[in-house]
Amino acid sequence: MNHPAAGSEKTGFPLPDEMRQAIIAHARDEAPRECCGIISGKEGHPVQLYRARNIADGNNFYELDPAQLIQFEFEIMPASGTEIVAIYHSHPVSPAYPSSTDVKLAYWTDAVYVICSLADPDRPEVRGFRIDDGDITEVDLAASS
Amino acid sequence: MSDSVEITILVPTPLRRFTDGQAKVGVKGATVADALDDLNDRFPGIGERLLDDDGQIRRFVNIFVNGQNVRDVDGAQTNLKSGDEVGIIPAMAGGRGL
Numbered sequence: 001m002n003h004p005a006a007g008s009e010k011t012g013f014p015l016p017d018e019m020r021q022a023i024i025a026h027a028r029d030e031a032p033r034e035c036c037g038i039i040s041g042k043e044g045h046p047v048q049l050y051r052a053r054n055i056a057d058g059n060n061f062y063e064l065d066p067a068q069l070i071q072f073e074f075e076i077m078p079a080s081g082t083e084i085v086a087i088y089h090s091h092p093v094s095p096a097y098p099s100s101t102d103v104k105l106a107y108w109t110d111a112v113y114v115i116c117s118l119a120d121p122d123r124p125e126v127r128g129f130r131i132d133d134g135d136i137t138e139v140d141l142a143a144s145s
Numbered sequence: 146m147s148d149s150v151e152i153t154i155l156v157p158t159p160l161r162r163f164t165d166g167q168a169k170v171g172v173k174g175a176t177v178a179d180a181l182d183d184l185n186d187r188f189p190g191i192g193e194r195l196l197d198d199d200g201q202i203r204r205f206v207n208i209f210v211n212g213q214n215v216r217d218v219d220g221a222q223t224n225l226k227s228g229d230e231v232g233i234i235p236a237m238a239g240g241r242g243l
Contacts, residue, residue, distance in 0.1 A: 060242045061238070062239060062240045067214065069207075070234045084158065091241055099240065101240055102240065107205065108235065109159055
């Protein structure tokens, strides 16, 4: 199987500051609900951020609208020669770390899961992880591209 | 009859490891369930990711036929006709807690 070697391109994900700020803004707009969206890219590098609809009920869960997701995956990304390289969502009152629910439902194993915490409203925190078969690996969002 | 109904399956990135990297796969089937069975015959192992033991679409999988979610039609028993595109999309979901 194709397991990336240690030190490969999968260890970092260079998130531009404007995308980081856009994620924080989306999280604040959507609070107390969780927000969600995706980042398109090429070869693991981010190109464009898309806000998406969270169709889940309540404030402790997100599910990106599958009608939007199917357009992203099969229309928008192929037309632009990109792919989904990251998925972001917010944790309005909990840490920027994958919850057990995040791990259980991490089906997009090639993407970076970016989580924005508003637990300290004045100091939002944004971190990124790869989640694969229950294993959580933090990725360096400050990595140079 | 199902052998005459030719369908295109759109395979999402996370499941392309089952399809040798192919994003589109041609199958045959008169219903969504039949088409997914044929897909699994060609690429063993993918079917159990999509349907549960009762043959129902898994909670965190969505299947669209020509852009319509089959949960709004007849689920796995939704009828297909030649030329239909069946898009598979695993959920992007999670959060602080269920």
